[in-house]
Amino acid sequence: MTLPDRARRVLPGGNTRTTLFVPPNPPYAVRGEGAIVTDHTGHRVIDCNNNYTSLIHGHAHPEILDAATEAARSGTAFGLPTRSEVALAEHLRERTGIEQWRFCNSGSEAVLMLLRAARARTGRDLIVRFDGSYHGTGDAVVSPEAPGVVSESVLVLPQNDLEAVRKTLRAHGERVAAVLIDLMPNRAGLTPADPAYVAELRDLTRKYGALLAVDEVITFRLHEGGLHQRYGIRPDLVSVGKIIGGGFPVGAVGGSAEVLSPFDPRTPGPVSWGGTFSANPVTMAAGLTALNLFGTKEIADLNHRGDELRKRLREGGVPVNGSGSLLRLITPDTTKLWWALYERGVLTGTNGLLALSTPMTPDDVEQVAEAVLTTLGGASPDAIG
Ligand SMILES: Cc1ncc(COP(=O)(O)O)c(C=O)c1O
Structure with missing residues (x-):
């Protein structure tokens, strides 16, 4: 029996994460370096x-491995x-200016915790x-x-529609606990939000006494304190994950001590939230090691490489969105794109998402550019359309 056959016998569809499925079945990873x-x-x-x-330093980075092994x-x-956990929270506080943190094991869980806090x-x-x-897998x-x-109790509004937000807050403002936004939503096309829109959301939420919650699970890599800092706003709550775990399962919620006070067990009627493996020392x-290796200079370098790659692809006729080290190729047939790039030696997200990592060499990035241009470029004979 092949590995995919064995997999399909014991796992619905042959794996555990819907996001990894590409028909007829994805290959299985055996090694990353x-x-x-x-x-x-x-x-x-x-x-x-x-x-x-999530792997900002790629696979098996020696310093991260050492830190994890020593902890284990x-x-x-x-x-x-x-x-x-104290040390990572201190790092995050210094890095973002956000006072307090609470850890969990995934971005999905962080969003659930954020909603509970709000x-x-x-x-x-x-x-x-x-x-x-x-925003992950939670029902809400x-x-x-x-x-x-x-x-229940969730109002879903169109993207970038201030009038819809205003109308909703006018009608239900006194019941709204939080407005949750991703400033560059991957599944909605990886287009950065308009700064004027974001500023207005900040003002409106404040006016109605609702919390502004920014989901930075993907975007945290784009700026030292998270993408919201580029917008010059202070959210009341943020959810983070992915890169802050150095490749291990992680999520976290950040906010002021006041906003996170419901989690403080010393207060009357606190929110009870456990998590057997939350804040485990290996993660x-x-x-902490991964973030220490990803400071202002490394972030700027990686974003610059992403911007250059995007420019090159656009010049070659490839529709591509994103910002800095995150790119999203736009094509109607993402499965065909995924396989075409995989066969040309490039692994992307199943929706055309590309995330650069620090160990990529200029040759690697060149090879990625060539593969994408050959697959999707305007003059390509096998352009996917
Ligand atoms: C913006 C955002 N929020 C939340 C999540 C959920 O994170 P996780 O997959 O770690 O549960 C994701 C995952 O991609 C995400 O992109």
């Missing part, structure tokens, strides 16, 4: 997926808090979010029509 992944057939690809943007040798998880803090029930933005943030979903140590 720096910017290169080798699959179960021995095919080697430049990894522009980077576990959906002293115990992988405890029924006590550890120093390592509702507990304001005593209100409604959440406003925007159609097409992805997926389509209310999706099978198995019960989504915390790997995350």
Whole structure:
């Protein structure tokens, strides 16, 4: 039996993450080293997926491995808090200016925690979010029509429609706990939000006493303190994940001590939120090392490389969105695109997402550009359309 056959026997559809499925079945990864992944057939690809943007330093970065191994040798998880969560929270505070943090194991969980914090803090029930933005797998943030979903007290508005926000807040403002936004939503096309729109959202939420919550799970890599800092706004809550775990499972919510006070067990009637593996020392140590290796200079360099690549692709007739180190190729047939690039030695997201990582060499980026231009470029004989 082949590996995909064995997989389909024991896993619905042959794997655990819907986002990794490409028909008829994706290859299986067996090894990652720096910017290169080798699959179960021995095919080697430049990894522009980077576990959906989370591996900012690629695979098996020696310093991150050392930090994780050293942490693991002293115990992988405890029924006590550890120093390592204090250290990562201190780093995040210094990096972002956001006062307090609470860790969990995924971005999805971070968004759930963020929504719980918003509702507990304001005593209100409604959440406003925007159609097409992805915020993980929680019922409140997926389509209310999706099978198995019960989504209550969530108002889903069109993207970039200030009038819809104004109207909703006029009608329900006193019930809205939070407005949740991703400033460059991947699934909605990876187009950065308009600064005037974001500034107005900040003003409107303040006016109605609702919290402004920014989901930075993907966008945190674009600026030292998260993409919101480029907009010059201060959100009340942020959710982060991906790169802050150094390649290990992670999520976190940040906010002022006041906004996160419902989680403080010393207060009357606190929110109870556990998580057996939350803030485990292996993730915390790997995350801290990864972030220490990704300061202002490294962020600017990687963003510059992304901007150059985007420019080159656009000049070659390829429709591409995004900002800095995150790119999104726009094509109607993403499956065909995925396979064409994979066969040309480039691993992308199944929706045309590319995320650069620090170990990529100029040659790697050149090879990526060539593969995309050959596959999607205006003059290409096999342009996907
Ligand atoms: C903006 C955003 N929020 C939340 C999530 C969920 O994160 P995770 O996959 O770690 O649960 C994602 C995942 O891609 C995301 O892009």
